Amino acid sequence: MKFFIDTANIEEIREAHALGILSGVTTNPSLVAREKGVSFHERLQEITSLVKDSVSAEVIALDFEGMMAEAKELTAIAPNITIKLPMTPDGLKAVAALSKDGVQTNVTLIFSANQALLAARAGASYVSPFLGRLDDIGQNGLDLVSDIADIFAIHDIPTEIIAASIRHPMHITQAALKGAHIATVPYKVIMSLFHHPLTEKGIEAFIKDWNSRPEA
Ligand code: E4P
Numbered sequence: 001m002k003f004f005i006d007t008a009n010i011e012e013i014r015e016a017h018a019l020g021i022l023s024g025v026t027t028n029p030s031l032v033a034r035e036k037g038v039s040f041h042e043r044l045q046e047i048t049s050l051v052k053d054s055v056s057a058e059v060i061a062l063d064f065e066g067m068m069a070e071a072k073e074l075t076a077i078a079p080n081i082t083i084k085l086p087m088t089p090d091g092l093k094a095v096a097a098l099s100k101d102g103v104q105t106n107v108t109l110i111f112s113a114n115q116a117l118l119a120a121r122a123g124a125s126y127v128s129p130f131l132g133r134l135d136d137i138g139q140n141g142l143d144l145v146s147d148i149a150d151i152f153a154i155h156d157i158p159t160e161i162i163a164a165s166i167r168h169p170m171h172i173t174q175a176a177l178k179g180a181h182i183a184t185v186p187y188k189v190i191m192s193l194f195h196h197p198l199t200e201k202g203i204e205a206f207i208k209d210w211n212s213r214p215e216a
Contacts, residue, residue, distance in 0.1 A: 001176040004054070004162065004184035008032045010046050012187035017050055019190075024054035026128070026164070026184040028084070028108070041077060048078035054126075056106045058084035059094075067094040075103055082106050082125065087115045092122040099123030106162065113147040120152065120159035128184070130165035131175065141165070142174045149179025169193055 002023035005016045008031040016022050025047055032040050040057075048055050055078070059070040067090060071083045082104040085091040095105045099122070106126040107119035111134060116127045129148060131141030148161050163175035163183040169192055175183050210216070 001163075001172075001180055002182045003190070004056075004182055005190065006031070006164065006166070006184040006186050008035050008043055008047075009187070010043065010050075013047055013050060016187060016190055021190075022051060022053070023182065024056070024082075024184075025051050026056040026084070026106070026162070028058050029060060041073075044074070044077045044081065048080055052080055054082045054104060054106075055080055056082045056084040056108075056126075058108065059086075062086070062088070062090065064090040064093045064097075067091065068097060071098055071103065084108050084128075087111075087119060092118060095119065095122040095124050099125070108164070110148075111144070113144065113151055116148040116159075116161070117151055117157075120157045124159050126160050126162050126182070128162045128164040131163055131171055132165035132167040134165075135167070142171070142178055145175055145180050146178040153179070 003021050004024040004026050005013055005022060006026045007013060008027040013025055035043060044057055057074045059067045061067045061070055067085060074081050074083060083098055084106040085094050087107050087109050095107060098105050104125040106128055107124045108128045110116050110127050110129040119127045129144045134141035134144060145161060145163055152159060160181040163180035166172060166183055166185045166189055168189065172183050172185065
């Protein structure tokens with residue numbers, strides 16, 4: 001399973017990129033709205049000049065023509081822009097048209113296996129099941145990832161599964177075990193993956209022992 005970062009914050013992207021673990025970035029309108037004083041397009045230019053892998057940029061329009069017009073503007077920013085579209089009939093029409101033109105697409109707000117199958121058949125490069133938001137309403141987001149992974153494997157579907165709406169480290173371990181190809185993870189959760197009390201205790205002990213050498 002690969003890691004994407006789920007943010008529009010350039011500092012967070014820079015830090016995660018420096019760790020050498022990033023295979024892409026996802027943004028959404030809510031994440032972009034948190035970034036003050038910079039336009040969406042300028043921010044995408046900054047991100048794509050740093051990260052050469054997939055950078056998902058979401059359309060705002062809800063109708064096919066509007067989505068296609070936005071997709072045209074967004075793909076002109078950089079060749080690695082992936083167009084993120086909502087799981088609606090117009091969204092899938094746009095996925096079908098864009099995929100015919102060789103444009104990468106990410107269908108977002110996936111909450112059922114049937115939605116994922118429809119999106120994949122329309123030609124989506126990625127589908128994004130939202131784990132945390134399902135957990136929030138008492139359903140199991142990880143079971144959804146597992147179902148989608150099984151269906152895609154049985155039917156030899158190349159669409160990649162991005163486990164999204166990740167809230168904590170166990171979501172990541174479990175999404176990897178259930179067959180997600182990618183997890184898109186907030187910066188804070190990425191950094192939390194480093195912590196283990198035995199790692200920290202071990203480092204402390206090694207330094208202490210080193211400094212207690214007779215010649216030190
Ligand atoms: C995915 O592409 C979305 O941007 C994101 O994971 C949504 O997460 P949230 O439910 O924490 O807003």
